[in-house]
Amino acid sequence: MTAGTIERPTFAGTDEQRALAEEIFQLMAAQARLFALEAPIRQTLKNLADFYARQRQMDPAEAARLIDEALRVNDHVFTRQETNGDVVFITSRRGRYVPPQVDTVHTFKQRLYEPENPLPVDDISVVVTTTRPALTTVEPVFISEYWQQQAGLIPVVAEPQVETPVEPVAETPEVAAPVSVSEPVAETVSAPPPAEPTPVNTVIVLPNGLQIDLRRPVEELMAQYGNTLMSQLRTAIENDPLRRLVLFGNQAFPEAALVSFGKNDLRRISDYIKEVGEPLLDTQIIADIFYHNPRQSDYEVFRFALNYRLSREKDFEFVGVEGARLWSVRNLPAIGTKRVKASEMGQLAGYIEEGFDDSLAEQSAESIRKSGQVSHVLTFFEWEYGILPLTRALAALLPPPLLADQRSAVLRFELPQHYVSTLVELRYPTGNRGGWLQGLEALFHDYLVPGALITLMRTDDPRTFAITYEEQEETQDRLLVLDETKKTPKFTFANISYACVVDTDMLVNQQQYGRLRNLKAFPMNERRKADLMLEHVFEVIGTPVGTRTEPKYAASFETLFVALNVLRPASREYLAHLLSEGDHFAPDASRPGWWLYTPPPSLEEEEDEEVDAEDFDDEE
Amino acid sequence: MMDGKNIIYGETAMDKLAQQVRATGQPQDLQSLTERYLEILRELVLAGEQQG
Numbered sequence: 001m002t003a004g005t006i007e008r009p010t011f012a013g014t015d016e017q018r019a020l021a022e023e024i025f026q027l028m029a030a031q032a033r034l035f036a037l038e039a040p041i042r043q044t045l046k047n048l049a050d051f052y053a054r055q056r057q058m059d060p061a062e063a064a065r066l067i068d069e070a071l072r073v074n075d076h077v078f079t080r081q082e083t084n085g086d087v088v089f090i091t092s093r094r095g096r097y098v099p100p101q102v103d104t105v106h107t108f109k110q111r112l113y114e115p116e117n118p119l120p121v122d123d124i125s126v127v128v129t130t131t132r133p134a135l136t137t138v139e140p141v142f143i144s145e146y147w148q149q150q151a152g153l154i155p156v157v158a159e160p161q162v163e164t165p166v167e168p169v170a171e172t173p174e175v176a177a178p179v180s181v182s183e184p185v186a187e188t189v190s191a192p193p194p195a196e197p198t199p200v201n202t203v204i205v206l207p208n209g210l211q212i213d214l215r216r217p218v219e220e221l222m223a224q225y226g227n228t229l230m231s232q233l234r235t236a237i238e239n240d241p242l243r244r245l246v247l248f249g250n251q252a253f254p255e256a257a258l259v260s261f262g263k264n265d266l267r268r269i270s271d272y273i274k275e276v277g278e279p280l281l282d283t284q285i286i287a288d289i290f291y292h293n294p295r296q297s298d299y300e301v302f303r304f305a306l307n308y309r310l311s312r313e314k315d316f317e318f319v320g321v322e323g324a325r326l327w328s329v330r331n332l333p334a335i336g337t338k339r340v341k342a343s344e345m346g347q348l349a350g351y352i353e354e355g356f357d358d359s360l361a362e363q364s365a366e367s368i369r370k371s372g373q374v375s376h377v378l379t380f381f382e383w384e385y386g387i388l389p390l391t392r393a394l395a396a397l398l399p400p401p402l403l404a405d406q407r408s409a410v411l412r413f414e415l416p417q418h419y420v421s422t423l424v425e426l427r428y429p430t431g432n433r434g435g436w437l438q439g440l441e442a443l444f445h446d447y448l449v450p451g452a453l454i455t456l457m458r459t460d461d462p463r464t465f466a467i468t469y470e471e472q473e474e475t476q477d478r479l480l481v482l483d484e485t486k487k488t489p490k491f492t493f494a495n496i497s498y499a500c501v502v503d504t505d506m507l508v509n510q511q512q513y514g515r516l517r518n519l520k521a522f523p524m525n526e527r528r529k530a531d532l533m534l535e536h537v538f539e540v541i542g543t544p545v546g547t548r549t550e551p552k553y554a555a556s557f558e559t560l561f562v563a564l565n566v567l568r569p570a571s572r573e574y575l576a577h578l579l580s581e582g583d584h585f586a587p588d589a590s591r592p593g594w595w596l597y598t599p600p601p602s603l604e605e606e607e608d609e610e611v612d613a614e615d616f617d618d619e620e
Numbered sequence: 621m622m623d624g625k626n627i628i629y630g631e632t633a634m635d636k637l638a639q640q641v642r643a644t645g646q647p648q649d650l651q652s653l654t655e656r657y658l659e660i661l662r663e664l665v666l667a668g669e670q671q672g
Contacts, residue, residue: 201624202665214624214662218655230654236630244638251647254638297645304647 009095013073020070024048025077029093037094045087206232248308249322249402258305259298265289266313270329278423279319279328279410282307311403319410319425321399323462326410335410335425336438337385340524342427347528348568349389349434356574359391368396373457377503379565380450384482386441389434389569390426397456398437398465401428412464413456415443417471421464443467449479449498451507470501478510480566482521489521491566506562513559515541516566527568534578537563538585538597546598553597554588560595622664633660 009025011018024043032041049064056063071078071089079090079097090097143151202215210228212221222229237245237252246255268289273280282303286292292302310316310327320326340348351357368374374397382388390398399409408428414421422443429435447469448454454469478493493510508516518540527533541563542553555563557575564570570578579585579595588594622632637657641648648656 200665203624204627204629204661204665205625206629214658214665218658218662221658222651222655226651226654229658230650233630233654233657234650236634240630240634244634245641245653247650248647250650252641252650252653253647254642256638257642300646 007094009077011074011077013070016066017070017073020052020066021074021077024067024071024089025091025095027051028089028091032093035093038092038098040090040097041092042088042090045089048089207235208232246308248304248311249325251304253301253304253308255308257301258308259302261306261309266309266315269310269327270315273327273329274332277333279326279332281320282310282325282327285327317408318403318406319408320402321409321411321462322402325402326463328410335423337387337441340385340387340438344524344528345387345427345436345438346430346433348524349429349436350432350528351530351570351574352389352391352434353429353432354574356571356577357392358571358573359393360396363393365392365396368393372397373455375453375455377506378444378448378450378452378454379506379562379569380480380508381565381567381569383444383448383450383452386439386444387569388437388440390429390436391571394437394456395435397458398426399462410463411437412461413440413443414459414464414466415447415468416466417468418447420446424465440467448500449496449502449507451502451504452498452500453503471499472501474499477507480508480510480513480516491517491519491521493517505558508562508566513541513562516563519563519566522567530564530568530570530574530578531582533567534560534564534575534582535584535597535599537567538595539599542597545596551599553599554591554594555597556591556594558593622667624665627661627664629661633657633664636660 011021011025013021027048028041028043031043032039035041045064045068048067049060052058052067053060053063068087072080077091077095081088081090092098203211203213205211206228208228210225212225212229214221234247237247243255245252246258269285272285272289283294286299286303286306290302290306292299296302307318307325311318315329317328317330318325319328363374374393376388376393388394398411401409406428407430409426411424411426412421413424420443422439424437424439426437427435452469454467457466457468459466474497476495476497479496480491481494481496483490483492493514505512510517520536522533522536537560538553538555541559542555544551545554546552557572557579560579561570561572561575564575579587584598584600586596586598588596626632637653637660640656640660641653
């Protein structure tokens with residue numbers, strides 16, 4: 001058969017019926033002349049009867065009867081269907097109607113994800129096409145659960161039983177017939193037990209092994225396991241290779257919906273921060289560089305995108321806190337003294353992380369959080385270098401890090417009594433290294449002295465804190481200072497006026513602590529050896545109670561505390577630990593609160609003694 | 621629809637969670653995100669119970 005010719009159907013029945021059926025076939029084929037050869041052509045009996053009756057001037061009912069009979073005889077050409085009482089005849093231009101069959105045996109989806117007999121997978125990389133990336137970034141590739149199970153990345157989950165729909169099969173009555181043999185069998189078949197609802201397991205197991213029943217209301221679950229659920233979800237989001245959701249601080253948003261920032265944008269931000277010379281708030285960057293208005297509906301998403309993007313850039317460092325997201329860049333002027341390196345200070349404050357922190361002896365962390373203020377007596381080291389060790393009391397007042405890997409935060413400290421303020425860097429503790437605040441040098445030197453009683457307090461701004469002190473009449477005294485004008489720094493006493501209330505025991509003046517001028521200004525890297533520093537301090541400040549050959553020194557605990565805090569920060573608890581653990585220290589039994597130090601005999605001393613003896617001999 | 625033992629916390633239905641967060645048009649804090657996620661998982665499991 002050529003493309004132009006169509007096979008004609010043959011018709012059955014009487015001559016009239018054949019003629020009628022052929023006429024109707026031609027009529028329907030003409031109506032559907034633009035249809036495909038196999039496409040069904042439908043026509044109702046009523047329409048056909050009306051047409052036929054009008055043409056032949058006869059009763060439509062009679063016409064319907066004749067047509068129905070003629071087409072029934074030719075059922076190989078016309079398929080008869082009854083729908084809602086209407087009789088419909090279906091044929092096609094080819095002269096037969098074949099119901100369409102949808103082949104669902106092989107779908108692309110099934111072949112891609114659920115192959116019945118998959119090839120063995122030795123290496124997951126053979127499943128994932130890896131192309132050489134233009135950039136050296138590894139893009140996440142979605143791997144279906146099936147292949148992950150095959151590679152052993154996730155546990156194999158048993159496939160739930162899926163009920164396949166039973167197709168109407170012609171053999172059904174034949175199957176039913178031979179069943180009726182005996183009564184008991186018939187009973188079991190005819191009266192199946194009522195279908196009970198299958199109990200579904202509503203308990204899920206978290207990666208840490210915690211079991212949670214999802215039948216319980218969400219509020220209850222959050223109240224009981226809130227922290228665990230949140231931390232587990234955070235971990236899952238952070239480890240998601242597809243980055244469906246990304247986090248910044250405590251917030252999450254889909255990465256795909258975030259605005260992207262180009263290199264040019266990042267350079268502009270960096271230049272702007274350098275131009276201002278101090279860390280800037282995200283809101284300020286958005287307003288001044290991107291001219292984005294907080295009233296715009298996408299402002300918060302834009303803000304999140306900026307923070308998230310900057311957090312992934314090496315050149316930017318987050319130095320903000322909750323409520324004030326500050327960004328810094330490399331090469332900004334350092335905040336605070338350069339005389340103490342960060343690595344040295346971390347070691348000097350390490351005693352706090354070792355557990356020798358007694359800052360909460362007088363104020364509980366709860367009361368500090370509630371009142372928003374903490375009192376502190378300045379030591380010489382703190383005053384000299386403008387550094388405050390991050391004790392637990394201070395940590396209760398100051399904001400915690402917002403990001404997990406956050407190194408520091410930049411805060412502003414005000415002295416409301418003098419309308420001055422300064423930037424302060426809060427360095428968070430890492431491992432066994434303690435944290436501290438630095439940058440208070442100018443404030444301390446201008447208005448306070450060692451021994452001053454200060455109060456640090458929160459303000460309404462999450463990154464701004466205030467330092468206050470009680471004022472008194474101006475007093476002049478000879479106080480200890482570190483003279484660094486010469487090549488070798490040296491402790492000395494100088495006239496200093498102050499107008500703040502001080503703890504007189506902690507005031508390092510010449511009258512009380514005159515011997516401290518002999519203290520050696522050790523380099524910072526040596527001051528971390530607290531035991532050696534204490535021995536030196538003891539020799540300088542202690543009262544000699546031994547002999548020339550067997551020297552021994554006595555000093556009160558409080559004096560040692562003040563003196564040791566000239567060289568390095570130390571808590572009372574840490575000092576007590578050093579004294580009790582040191583081999584050469586012993587409590588003075590005759591005076592409670594006093595300690596004795598017996599220096600170990602050293603080679604130098606022995607040599608000196610020999611020299612002395614020779615001198616003595618010469619004199620004789 | 622789903623048995624509890626087939627649910628991997630932090631993996632199952634994360635797409636749906638991301639869609640919901642995106643639909644809000646605002647970054648969500650971790651607590652509300654967790655609550656939203658529990659609701660999604662709960663619907664999955666309890667739908668399965670109803671079907672069962």
